[in-house]
Amino acid sequence: MEIELQEIRDFIAAIPPFDRLPKNVLDALTSALSIQYVRRGKTIPMEKDSAPTLHILRQGAISLYSGKDNLMGMLGEGDVCTSFCAAEVMPDFYVKATEDTLLYSIPCDKLSRLVEDDQSVLHFIRHSAAQRLKEAVSNMQEQSSSNLLHTYAGDICRGELITASPDTSIRDGARLMSEHGVSSLILLDGNEPVGLVTDRDIRKRCVAVGLAISSPISKIMTRKITSLNASESLFDALLVMTREQVHHLPVFDDSGLKGIITTTDIMRQEGLSAVHLTGAIRKAPSLEALVEASKMLPRIQLQLTNMGADLRHVGFAVTAVTGAITRRLIELAEADLGPAPVPYAWIAAGSQARWEQTSHSDQDNGLIISDKMQPGDDEWFESLARFVNNGLDACGYVYCPGDVMASNPKWRQPVSVWQGYFEQWIEQPEPMALMLSSIFFDLRVIHGKEKLLKKIRKNTLQKAPRNQLFLAHMTRNALTHRTPLGFFRDFVLVHDGQHDDTLDLKHSGLVPIIDMARIYALAEGLHEIGTEDRLRAAAGTPSLSKGGSANLLDAFEFISNLRLEHQAAQIREGESPDNFMSPKQLSKLEREHLKDAFKVVQTMQAILEMRYHTDRI
């Protein structure tokens, strides 16, 4: 390559997957390009019967269509068009320039020869969206395995900082430590940390040598403080502790002393914090204490994400905390209201039932009451429902916008009424009614008699598979949530060429998969509730091929992890976590992987659509 072409090479070098190619291959690739200018409105390729070719957009925009005016995607500057890499392009597929466009083009056989040592580029050219996604997910799993490297000192030392003046007596210092249940004390002269005292110092430098406990604590403090920066990883902390033979490390950030990290903190990093929190919730004496405890939830989510935990772990930990809060609220209510008049089950629907909650979702719940219920008993249950619903709201689980809560009399009914609901939903399906009730097909008992739900579920799982119209309606409802087509410049490209500024990772990414998994489970009479469990259990059944299941699992994992990372970043910034991501926050590679995930979902939705002939209902 002539060095004067560097500007063209640099442009290519910034685009995945070419960004990982060594310089000599990039040079050869640049030399192998040809440049074309396509007028707005013209189709690509301009010549008929062209050999398989890869196009890179240098300037302008192109739109991909399947059939007449069915927009499949749009590409802009720096995007790569692989649509013409296959020898056989779909018969009704065409590409049109929507702006005047400058293309860098290379025949695929030439490109393959140039990059023969680079699997990722070869995969990019030859593989389907599903295959590329699989690779991305397995890379992600590899990267996230070293947890101590990805947890930062500043993230786990946010607890209350216990300090004292160096003049404090050893006795008072020890008392302060016991009161707060800490094993170290930082001694401040004004704002300046001048020393550190630990349990061990009290033992070795005071008690063992017979020093009076009325002596100033400065006599036994360690003056040389080894500290850590908040941005250093726990792995760094471990190295420093090992090297300096210390068990306590004060952590500083730009604004000063932030907290302390202990060896125990590091050992606890394997998810124990969620366990500790549920312990604290179980003992919470009041609603106020529960509200306090629930504030820990985002931090736990952050820690777990930093450790490289995936949705299974985070979802399990967060949902476990929600369950503990719910149960404690019920206990507090029962303590006040007296025992329940008849047996009952407090049920959770939706993400809580599926163990897929992240920090502070909406609440979806209900009450199944024994058929032995007498007129007048409902008063007790209504009081219970109000207390728990209000309590959950105070703890950050906001009221369900669709009023799916036990305080709504419709969802506070005896077994026989619930039984009737399900029978009606399945046997006389109405689209609108089903739309509202679909989350009741994900149901779990949080507190009370499991038996009450068991009977209803058994009945449902027997009837659902046999009722095609019900499944067809469920499918049609499920298909109202569509993934976007992809990205165009810094916008999310939805259908009909419409642009969105942000990507809703939940409704345009996860919900379509969750909905499909529910349908597979109902069609096959599977009792699994979690999305991943359902997809695994349905694999190889008439409803879902093994390949389809694997592809959807990859897509679900990829989008879930992206959401966890997004929420972790928000929590770190002190914002409340949400599901909305700007395309600007996504790297080029993440956009490519997301596009592949969307494609997998679209393919599976199309199969479902055909299976239940949703166009005919």
Next chain:
Amino acid sequence: MLNWLFNLETKRKRLLDKAPAGPLRNYLESPFPDKNSSIYGTALLALDFETSGLDANKDHLLSVGYIELRQNRIILDTAHHQIIHSTRDISGENISIHRITHDQAAQGLALAKVVESILQQLQGKVLLAHHAAVEIGFLQQACKTLYGMAPVFPAIDTMQLARRRLERQQQPCKANQLRLFNLRKQYGLPAYQAHNALMDAIATAELFLAQLAHSNYRKPPPLKNFLLHP
């Protein structure tokens, strides 16, 4: 205009009779592309010189960049860039534009070698340049120095095409409007940072493809519609 085109091919034959054996004669031996054949089928060579000034009689060549166009595509593996040997003083002002230093110029390839390869590349092709009079003028001057006579070159001038287009639309031509950078901007072409002879040749080639795409021909237009009027 047709008369002139006719003359171009006649001139080539007449010059061929007088041309000394060597690069110039080889160049003149190949017939010029048929003026009635499709522009898409015509091989073009986009060419750009960096020079010490605009006067072919006084100034000299510093570097050359060229690249081929075939079937409406710019073929990057035909790209070539060469610094031309010079020991003459290059004014400081120009160095800031083309960034060719005295040392680089002193290590460049001899003019004779460079012109020989340009003539070889141009055989059977049409020269494409922005403000082509400069490229043609310098090339003819170099040939006079080297071979004692100057040949003719069939050429397309993207600047002239732009001016003709404005005239057809009866629009006034504003100052600077016909500069390569501004015309490219008008067609939505990227602003290249580098200013070397090769990138300028590519920039010119892209501009030509854009002009062609915007000319809305129903069938492939013949070469003669684009050729430079002297």
